[in-house]
Amino acid sequence: QFHMIKHEDLIWKESLGQGSFTHVYRGFKTHRRDGETHTTEVLLKVLDAEHKNSWESFFEAASLMSQISHKHLLLVYGVSVHKSKNIMVQEFVKHGALDLYLKRSSVSLSWKLDVAKQLACTLNFLEEKNIVHGNICAKNLLLVREGDPNSDNLPFIKLSDPGISVAMLGREVVLDRIPWVAPEVLDMLELGQQSDKWSFGTTLWELFNGGEVPLQRLDPKQKQQFYERRSQLPCLDWTELADLISQCMEYQPELRPSSRSIIRHLNSLITSDYEILHAAGTLPE
Numbered sequence: 075q076f077h078m079i080k081h082e083d084l085i086w087k088e089s090l091g092q093g094s095f096t097h098v099y100r101g102f103k104t105h106r107r108d109g110e111t112h113t114t115e116v117l118l119k120v121l122d123a124e125h126k127n128s129w130e131s132f133f134e135a136a137s138l139m140s141q142i143s144h145k146h147l148l149l150v151y152g153v154s155v156h157k158s159k160n161i162m163v164q165e166f167v168k169h170g171a172l173d174l175y176l177k178r179s180s181v182s183l184s185w186k187l188d189v190a191k192q193l194a195c196t197l198n199f200l201e202e203k204n205i206v207h208g209n210i211c212a213k214n215l216l217l218v219r220e221g222d223p224n225s226d227n228l229p230f231i232k233l234s235d236p237g238i239s240v241a242m243l244g245r246e247v248v249l250d251r252i253p254w255v256a257p258e259v260l261d262m263l264e265l266g267q268q269s270d271k272w273s274f275g276t277t278l279w280e281l282f283n284g285g286e287v288p289l290q291r292l293d294p295k296q297k298q299q300f301y302e303r304r305s306q307l308p309c310l311d312w313t314e315l316a317d318l319i320s321q322c323m324e325y326q327p328e329l330r331p332s333s334r335s336i337i338r339h340l341n342s343l344i345t346s347d348y349e350i351l352h353a354a355g356t357l358p359e
């Protein structure tokens with residue numbers, strides 16, 4: 075169910091950093107069509123050799139993304155296996171991962187709200203297809219278009235592949251994914267439709283907190299206690315948004331809102347009055 079890409083058709087450029095079990099590189103793939111050679115810029119995601127045994131989970135994740143197509147889902151061209159290297163070949167997204175972008179750029183409230191709506195629509199699409207992503211977080215949101223503050227052309231994001239399934243990961247790694255991984259996943263290591271809602275709540279928190287890493291200073295043990303005590307993330311000063319985040323981060327999965335009501339809630343958030351009041355400095359910082 076995958077397009078296999080020959081290793082000799084790949085051109086490797088600079089390293090762009092690393093995910094949890096992968097290294098990402100910019101590159102090109104070449105393909106011949108009616109006698110002409112075309113090159114396409116790609117992102118090469120290499121699975122670390124020491125995680126070889128989870129390569130089928132790595133590819134399963136990618137094949138999930140190539141079975142369905144949606145404007146906000148990352149395009150995976152195929153996979154390439156060469157010697158001991160498992161490589162996923164993805165469309166290259168110009169501005170990279172959202173978590174880094176948020177740390178180094180300041181964006182308006184309406185920019186953030188628009189990104190939130192795009193993610194909510196993607197969540198709704200996956201829910202209607204009964205597909206659980208399992209790793210929604212700002213690091214897995216890619217910025218296709220920046221959108222610029224002055225004019226009103228808005229940003230455009232794509233959701234990346236979920237990577238190795240949480241069921242394949244060791245407990246330590248799963249604990250370290252607190253507060254993105256839903257509490258029920260910790261107990262029964264089974265991803266349900268509702269668990270993506272929880273991660274969506276955490277991602278909203280990242281988005282509206284300038285890419286700050288939630289619970290960054292806690293070690294795995296303290297993170298586990300965070301869930302045992304049914305704790306919540308520090309709430310934002312925008313109460314309407316804080317309410318949505320806490321509804322998504324409800325410890326009882328069945329009480330989390332449907333993706334449709336999440337979209338309705340986001341549409342009801344008018345940035346104008348909040349933005350004006352915030353700018354006027356009348357709201358607490």
Ligand SMILES: N#Cc1ccc(Nc2nc(N)cc(-n3ccc(CO)n3)n2)cc1
Pocket residue numbers: 090092093098117148164165166167168169170171213214216234
């Ligand atoms: N400076 C810079 C810069 C870095 C990356 C891109 N592009 C890109 N395209 C993708 N398809 C996926 C990714 N990822 C980055 C982390 C992960 C982890 O999942 N993916 N980055 C563009 C600019």
